[in-house]
Amino acid sequence: MASKFLERSTYFLFTLPAVILYTLFFAYAVFVGIQYSFTDWNGISSGYNYVGFSNYVDLWNNPNFKQSLIVTGQYAIMLVAGVMILSLILALSLNSLKKLQTFAKSVYFLPAMISAVTISLIWDQLFVRVVPLIGEAFDIAAFYQSPLAHPKYALIAVVIVNIWQAVALPTLIFIAGLQSVPSELYEAGRIDGASTFNRFRYITFPFLIPTITVNMVLAIKAGITSFDYAYTLTGGGPVKSTNVIGIMIYNDAFQNLRFAMANAEAVILFVIIAVLSFVQIKLGRKGGVH
Template identity: 60%
Template structure:
């Protein structure tokens, strides 16, 4: 009986694939997995980020955080920031996706135009809008006679957070819009034609045809935007630095200040660990709720 000999070409291809895969895996392990494990370990110490010697203090950092009013203020601000961002991005991107998907002319060009903000760095966008808020918006407010628009929206606690969220949403709508368009293109035209013949209104067509089909894309966008909201740092920091009066101090800014300004690296690591738990809970809850609706 003739023995089976493995194909040398197949073996060589597998070795090549393994060689290309092992490098990203090693980089991911070193720069992410190792860093996360190290950060968790430091959160149980009193390390200041510079000293070679440090002591393990157990849950002392976590207990002090739960008693810190600034931590709870930053968590409340982060939650509000995330909710506002989700509402803005989902509503705007879904509206844009439906509008762009119904275009008959210049569809590719228009999609590319709306994707431009996603290719610009967050800090660059924040600096541009910072000048817009200080130089352009007050002029418009004075011309229209609107008092709250007559000064920079970043200067008062009531308007600073919505102003930062608006800038973040302006950039963040690009990718969800593309994802929604991909979901809309999977809907058979026959579904809309049958509903239209039966006399279904536009709202009913959206409720009973469009929404069930795009529910997976809604889930993807929700998880991505919630993560962006909870981990946001560049927009609030570049626009306001957490002010005025800590009104825009999201958890990312608090972690940065404790780590690099106050030299409380162990406290900053504890804050980052708690943030990870909160994001994981929100994401898992959203996935579970969406999967239940999909099964129904």
């Protein structure tokens, strides 16, 4: 009896560090953040006043905030589409490789091991030094300058860099998902005369749905909270065309001394992500093989 108790409490104790750290660094921070969003704290002053919903009202009337939400939405949609499609294609191709599969997998996983800032700096140089050369060689007006210099193309360019790195992990998860499909099913399908597409549609896809849900949630979250790529590549410019919400929060807090306002922005972002994740997980449960 005593040993059983010890065993159980040991397992509980093992979770304790995580619970404490989570409470300290996450739950507490969220609570304090929400509290600050109802104040007028500028980040430096020693005191602050509670101003109710005034920050939220200001944000509602701020065209820059709306624009930033739209940019973030576009960013997330492009990122999710790009990552999901590319990583699925990559996973299917890598999974069907007969030779050098492990090697190929590690090559495609490489970008995930480089930090986002490093990747951005490399791509920034590529964009500014190589793209104009291509533009001039093939006489494509859009490529005369770095795409980051143009409000129309900057967001797409940033997303491309992000996708380049972000496909690695979902690819790996998809490969794991693919390997959970029993091979007898394919055999049976083949005997019944199912085409390649139909085998994918009716055998592979249902098995992949849980994996797709996981990858979607991760990609949506990454898209909406994205900050590092846009910040290092463009700093939100040109003309705010890549001013994702993360950059707006950062600038308002630490540059514009509107700490409370930045917290209000972060709270809204938090709510959006919570709702999206909830809907996503609900929808994902509906179909597929579990």
